[in-house]
Amino acid sequence: MSVSVIRRIAAPKKALTAVALVAASAGIAMTAAPAHAATTSSAAQAQAIAHKMIPDAAQYNAFANIVKHESNWNVSATNASSGAYGLVQALPGSKMASAGSDWKTNAATQIKWGLDYMNSRYGSPAAAWNFWQANNWY
Structure with missing residues (x-):
C-alpha cells in the first residue's frame, strides 16, 4: 500500500478524532440514534402533539395541567423514588408499551x-384533573 493511500485513509480518521475530542471537551455526546426512533426533544413539540390528539379545549387543558404537574412536559421524566416515567408518569413506565414500542x-x-x-x-382528562386537584395524584 502506498504512503499516499495510507494518508488518504488516515486523514478522515484524524479529522473525526479531532471532532470527537472537541465535542467531548464541550460536553457534547456523539451518539447515533436508530433511524426509526421517534423522539420529542422539547416541551413545545409535545404540547403541539397533544393539541392535535385532544382537539377539545377543556380536555386538552385538563390533560396539560396534569402533564405540567407530573413531568413538566419532559418525555423522559423519571420519579427517583417510585420509578414513574414519562409525560404522564406511568408506573411502571413499561405499561406504555401497550401504546407503542417507542414509549420511552x-x-x-x-x-x-x-x-x-x-x-x-376517570372517564376523561377533565375528570382525571379534578381527581388530581383533590388528591395531588391521579
Whole structure:
C-alpha cells in the first residue's frame, strides 16, 4: 500500500478524532440514534402533539395541567423514588408499551397511553384533573 493511500485513509480518521475530542471537551455526546426512533426533544413539540390528539379545549387543558404537574412536559421524566416515567408518569413506565414500542422516547405514544388511561379510569382528562386537584395524584 502506498504512503499516499495510507494518508488518504488516515486523514478522515484524524479529522473525526479531532471532532470527537472537541465535542467531548464541550460536553457534547456523539451518539447515533436508530433511524426509526421517534423522539420529542422539547416541551413545545409535545404540547403541539397533544393539541392535535385532544382537539377539545377543556380536555386538552385538563390533560396539560396534569402533564405540567407530573413531568413538566419532559418525555423522559423519571420519579427517583417510585420509578414513574414519562409525560404522564406511568408506573411502571413499561405499561406504555401497550401504546407503542417507542414509549420511552415518543411523546405521541405517551400521550395516547395517558389519554387511554385517563378515559378508562376517570372517564376523561377533565375528570382525571379534578381527581388530581383533590388528591395531588391521579
